[in-house]
Amino acid sequence: MNRIRIVKASFVAAWSLIATLSVAATPEEKGFEIAARSDRSDRGFGDSEVSLTMVLRNSAGQESSRTLTIATLEIPDESVGDKSLVLFQTPQDIQGTALLSHAKILKSDDQWLYLPALKRVKRISSTNKSGPFVGSEFAFEDFTAIELNKFTYKYLRDEACGALQCSVVERYPRYENSGYTKQIAWIDTTDFQVRTIEFYDRRGDLLKVLELEDYRKYGKGYWRAQKLSMKNLKTKKSTELIYGDYEFGVGLKDRDFVKGRLSKLR
Amino acid sequence: MRVTSRRCPLLAILLTAITGPVLADDDSSWTVSGNVGLQARMFTQDPLWPGQNPDRLQLSLSGELEFRWRGAEGNQRASVIPFVRLDEIDDKRTHADLREAYWAYEGDTVEVLLGVNKVFWGVTESLHLVDIINQTDLVEDIDREEKLGQPMVNLAMQRDWGLMNLFILPYFRDRTYPGEAGRFRPPVPVDGDNAVYESSEGQSHTDVALRYSHYFDAVDVGVYYFSGTSREPRLILSSDGSRYIPHYDQIGQVGLDLQYTKDAWLWKLESIIRSGFQETFEAAVGGFEYTFYGVSESATDVGVLMEYQYDNRSMLEPLTFSENDLFVGTRLTLNDIQDSSLLAGVVVDTKTSETYFNLEAERRVGSNMVVQLRARVLTDASPGEPSYPISNDDYVQLQFSGYF
Numbered sequence: 001m002n003r004i005r006i007v008k009a010s011f012v013a014a015w016s017l018i019a020t021l022s023v024a025a026t027p028e029e030k031g032f033e034i035a036a037r038s039d040r041s042d043r044g045f046g047d048s049e050v051s052l053t054m055v056l057r058n059s060a061g062q063e064s065s066r067t068l069t070i071a072t073l074e075i076p077d078e079s080v081g082d083k084s085l086v087l088f089q090t091p092q093d094i095q096g097t098a099l100l101s102h103a104k105i106l107k108s109d110d111q112w113l114y115l116p117a118l119k120r121v122k123r124i125s126s127t128n129k130s131g132p133f134v135g136s137e138f139a140f141e142d143f144t145a146i147e148l149n150k151f152t153y154k155y156l157r158d159e160a161c162g163a164l165q166c167s168v169v170e171r172y173p174r175y176e177n178s179g180y181t182k183q184i185a186w187i188d189t190t191d192f193q194v195r196t197i198e199f200y201d202r203r204g205d206l207l208k209v210l211e212l213e214d215y216r217k218y219g220k221g222y223w224r225a226q227k228l229s230m231k232n233l234k235t236k237k238s239t240e241l242i243y244g245d246y247e248f249g250v251g252l253k254d255r256d257f258v259k260g261r262l263s264k265l266r
Numbered sequence: 267m268r269v270t271s272r273r274c275p276l277l278a279i280l281l282t283a284i285t286g287p288v289l290a291d292d293d294s295s296w297t298v299s300g301n302v303g304l305q306a307r308m309f310t311q312d313p314l315w316p317g318q319n320p321d322r323l324q325l326s327l328s329g330e331l332e333f334r335w336r337g338a339e340g341n342q343r344a345s346v347i348p349f350v351r352l353d354e355i356d357d358k359r360t361h362a363d364l365r366e367a368y369w370a371y372e373g374d375t376v377e378v379l380l381g382v383n384k385v386f387w388g389v390t391e392s393l394h395l396v397d398i399i400n401q402t403d404l405v406e407d408i409d410r411e412e413k414l415g416q417p418m419v420n421l422a423m424q425r426d427w428g429l430m431n432l433f434i435l436p437y438f439r440d441r442t443y444p445g446e447a448g449r450f451r452p453p454v455p456v457d458g459d460n461a462v463y464e465s466s467e468g469q470s471h472t473d474v475a476l477r478y479s480h481y482f483d484a485v486d487v488g489v490y491y492f493s494g495t496s497r498e499p500r501l502i503l504s505s506d507g508s509r510y511i512p513h514y515d516q517i518g519q520v521g522l523d524l525q526y527t528k529d530a531w532l533w534k535l536e537s538i539i540r541s542g543f544q545e546t547f548e549a550a551v552g553g554f555e556y557t558f559y560g561v562s563e564s565a566t567d568v569g570v571l572m573e574y575q576y577d578n579r580s581m582l583e584p585l586t587f588s589e590n591d592l593f594v595g596t597r598l599t600l601n602d603i604q605d606s607s608l609l610a611g612v613v614v615d616t617k618t619s620e621t622y623f624n625l626e627a628e629r630r631v632g633s634n635m636v637v638q639l640r641a642r643v644l645t646d647a648s649p650g651e652p653s654y655p656i657s658n659d660d661y662v663q664l665q666f667s668g669y670f
Contacts, residue, residue, distance in 0.1 A: 056603050064603045064633060092299060092669030093636045094605065108529070110481070118411060119386045123486045127529045128559040131567065132601045179560075255375065259481065260422070260429040264343070264372070266297075266334050 031153030031169045035185075038192040039148040045222045047073050047252040051089075051244040056136055059236035066090055066134060073252050081105055081147050083257040087265050088134075098262050101126075105149050106175050114262035121262050130179025137208060137230040137239040139179055142199075150175050156184070161195050164188040180207075191215070193223045208232050219248050293338030300331040303667040309449065310643075314658040317455070319355045319447040326353040330365070344369045345383075347415075351406070358445030358458070359405040364415045377422040382415035385433070387477070387488055388536055389525045392573045392593035392613060393551045395536040396521035398492050399475060401439035408450050408642070408656075409624070414439045428480030435473040438463070438495045441512065449659040454509050456501060461512040463495065464543075471495050471516075488523045496542065498584040517542030530557045534573070549577035551588070555597070569597035571611065585652045590616045595624075604630040620646045620653065638665040 025033075054066040067090045073083040081103025088097045096116035103109045109126040129141040151171035158167050166186040173180055181204050186196040193215055201207040212225035228241040255261070307324040328351040335344040347366040353359035368381030385399040399416055406412035419434040443456035465471040473494020480487060499512035519540045526533040535552035553573030561568050572595075575588035595611025608627040615621070625641040640663040647657040 058603070091630060091633050093301070093630060093634075093667070095299060095669075119384050120388075121386075122389075123481070123525050123527050123532070125527055125530050125532060125557060128557070128567070131559050132565050135565075135601055135603045135605065255424055258424060258429070259486075260424050260479070264370070264377070266336075266343075266345075 027155040028153060030155035031171070034155060034167045034169050034187055034192075035151070035153050035171065036148055038187050038194060039146075041192045042222055043076075044220075045074055045248055047071070047250050048246050048248050049250045049252070050224075050246045053242045054134070054136055055240040055242065057238045057240075064091075071250070071252055071256070073254070073257055078147075078149060079105060081109065081144070083254070084144075085257055085261075085265075096266050098265055100257060100259060100262060101144060102257070103144050103147065105147055108176070109144060112259045112262060114265075116263075116266075119263055121259050123259075127177045129175070129177045137232045137235075137237055138241075141173075141175075141178055141180075142210070142230070151183075158189070161186045161188065164190055164195070166195060191217075191223055193225070207234060216246075218246055222246075222248065294335060296333060296335045298331065298333055299670060300329065301667050301669045303328040303665055305663060305665040307449075307661050307663045309658075310660045310662075311658040313449060314655065315451070315453050317446040318449060318451075321355060324353065324355045324449070326351055326359065328352075341372045342370065343372075353448075356405070356445045356448030358443060359448055361405065361442060363403065365413075366415055375424050377420075377424075379418070379420040379422070382417050383420065384413050384415060385420075386413075387490070387521070387523060389486070389523045389534040390536050390551045390553070390573055391534075391555070391571055391595065391609075392553075392611065393536070393575050393588050395538055395549055395551050396488070396490070396523050398490075398497055398519065398521065399433060399435070401441055401497050403442050404450075405442040405444055405448070414442070428478055431475075431477045431479070433473075433475040433477075435475070435494065436470070438469040438471060438473065438514070440469070441497070441499060443512075449661075450656050452501065452510055452655045454503070454507065457504070457509040457511055461499065461514055462502075464513070464515045465495060469495075484527050486525045486527070488521075490521050492517075492519045492521070496540075496584070500543070500582075500584050515543040530559065531555075540579075544582050545580060547577070547579040547583065549575075549579065549586070549588070551575045553593070557597075565601040567597075567599040567601065569599070571595040571597065575613070587613075587615075587622070587652055592616055606630075615651075618646070618648070618651060620644070620648070620651055622653070634669050636667045636669070638667065639663070640665075 049069065049071045051067065051069045054068065056064050066088065069087045069089065071085045075082050084101050086099040088094050098114040100112045101109050111124050111126045113122045113124050115122065130139050133140050133143055151173055154170045156168040156170055158165060166188050169185050169187060171183050171185060179202060180199050181202060182200045184198040185194050187194050194212055197210040198206055199208040209231050211229045214226035215223050216226055217223055224243065224246050226243045229238065231238045305326045305328065309322045312320055330347060330349045333346040337343065345366045345368055347364065348362065349365050350362040351359060364382050366383055368379050368383050370377060370379040386397055388394045388397045394410065400413035401416065402410045403412040403414045404410065416435060416439060417437045421432045423430045440458055440461050443458040444451045446455045463469065471494060475490055475492040477488060477490035494516065496515050496517040499514045501510040502513050504511050517540050519538055521538045524535045532555040534554065535550065537550040539546065539548050551573055553571065555569050555571045557567050557569040559567050573593040575591040575593065577586050577589045579586060591613050593611055593613045595609065598608040600606040606629040610625040613622045623643040628636055628638040630636050643660045644653055644657050647654045
């Protein structure tokens with residue numbers, strides 16, 4: 001009898017200790033935990049290749065599109081960024097133009113641009129993180145800043161997001177030259193994927209909203225949104241990214257992500 | 267990465283049929299693309315020399331086809347790119363060239379490329395000093411950025427410590443020069459078809475080049491040695507004084523290109539040491555490009571460029587316009603859907619105050635057309651200066667190019 005009570009008592013004590021601990025976890029810690037769980041759900045994908053169509057719309061609804069291929073090589077070390085290679089197919093006049101990036105976490109990325117008309121490889125400055133990526137509503141940093149340690153975090157609340165339940169987490173860029181003071185991300189509690197991101201500009205005003213839709217699960221469980229829609233609330237312009245099928249385990253290596261390769265992609 | 271769209275099935279089938287025996291491959295793919303251009307040059311003055319066509323408007327048409335092939339395994343590729351221009355005034359500007367016609371095989375760390383190709387080296391904007399593999403297609407553009415296809419055997423080796431490139435160049439291409447009716451020529455035309463070569467082998471002299479390139483953190487570096495026929499000729503007046511004859515000397519050239527990329531700064535240097543004809547001389551061009559990103563809350567980037575050109579060659583060597591010249595320029599990039607951009611600059615000779623103004627702007631129209639504007643103006647060129655003969659050839663050029 002006594003023993004049972006003691007066991008029961010210690011169980012209650014332990015439980016309240018756990019409860020206390022999780023209460024003691026600051027919103028910052030909880031925010032990081034949620035972001036880390038989301039980021040790490042993607043660990044180990046190795047490499048991937050995907051073709052996509054980028055549809056740009058201006059405020060009058062006029063459309064123009066670009067097609068491109070993105071190859072990515074995962075660098076397992078969380079303190080180093082991934083490598084990526086973007087190759088343009090259309091518009092025809094920029095066919096063969098390619099952008100090679102070696103992402104860093106807090107420092108500027110190393111980037112090279114290949115201009116096929118002159119067959120020229122140019123090392124370019126990557127401080128322009130907030131600048132538009134090829135005329136779209138996506139900034140360079142929106143493409144590259146998915147590394148966990150590029151931000152600090154703060155948990156806000158849980159709430160419904162469509163059919164799912166989401167954790168709402170604020171994140172603040174740690175890297176230099178960001179165009180944002182903060183972002184608010186809705187991360188679902190089932191598959192831990194980012195569903196919506198609000199971007200706040202340097203003045204702290206809401207500038208853009210990104211919706212990530214049509215998530216598909218590939219291979220061992222890597223989730224990829226097949227459609228990304230970015231709306232700029234100030235300019236009323238928008239950009240949609242419509243992805244084709246991702247290919248994982250393509251066998252890409254470090255030597256596929258060197259500047260000497262840029263003239264050999266076509 | 268592979269591009270598998272077949273834009274022109276008929277041509278693709280034809281090409282596969284032609285190359286089938288050599289490059290038989292079930293999943294291999296040809297792609298065909300190209301462009302057609304209509305170009306109008308409007309000169310602001312009458313020509314300076316007898317024999318030049320007095321028209322101030324010069325129209326021409328150009329066309330380029332790109333056939334590209336990639337083997338099923340992904341490690342073989344081929345390319346064939348014929349180019350042609352038809353010019354209403356200058357019969358020497360009406361010309362055709364194979365820009366590319368090669369086959370390449372990529373191994374794990376080594377690549378072999380056989381055939382005709384274009385290779386660009388360099389970092390600066392106002393002058394391309396180290397670029398030497400390809401001959402300049404001067405009738406295309408006086409900025410010397412258009413190049414003729416160069417036959418080569420290219421062996422490339424990529425290692426952790428950098429990229430080594432060996433070029434064996436078995437055939438020399440003559441520089442193209444405007445004909446008698448054309449602009450941008452000396453008082454009498456250059457007879458580009460009857461050149462004289464220092465080497466007894468003439469155009470069959472085999473040139474070689476070895477280049478190392480890599481990057482170390484924020485520094486990109488390239489260094490090479492070239493031995494062979496100079497791409498730049500000396501122009502010697504013929505005995506009857508009716509034309510200039512290009513003389514191509516044998517040279518040895520060491521070249522270095524460096525770029526340091528820090529924040530919005532690009533610091534650039536190109537330098538060569540050339541020995542050969544009668545002397546050894548040095549030349550360099552260096553400077554910076556600084557970019558103001560997203561000026562006044564727009565998407566527009568504004569770059570400021572400054573470069574200094576130095577060259578200590580004597581009068582015995584091929585003429586240069588770049589002895590002690592300062593280049594100042596600006597680059598506007600609108601970052602819009604049409605990829606609008608503008609590069610404008612002026613090169614000032616610090617000794618003679620002769621100035622050369624250059625503007626290049628372009629913008630896409632619709633999804634398949636690009637409009638390009640160029641303007642080039644030379645001022646204060648006095649008789650005796652290397653650029654004096656073209657001092658009446660200021661022009662504005664408008665070009666419409668359709669891509670398919």
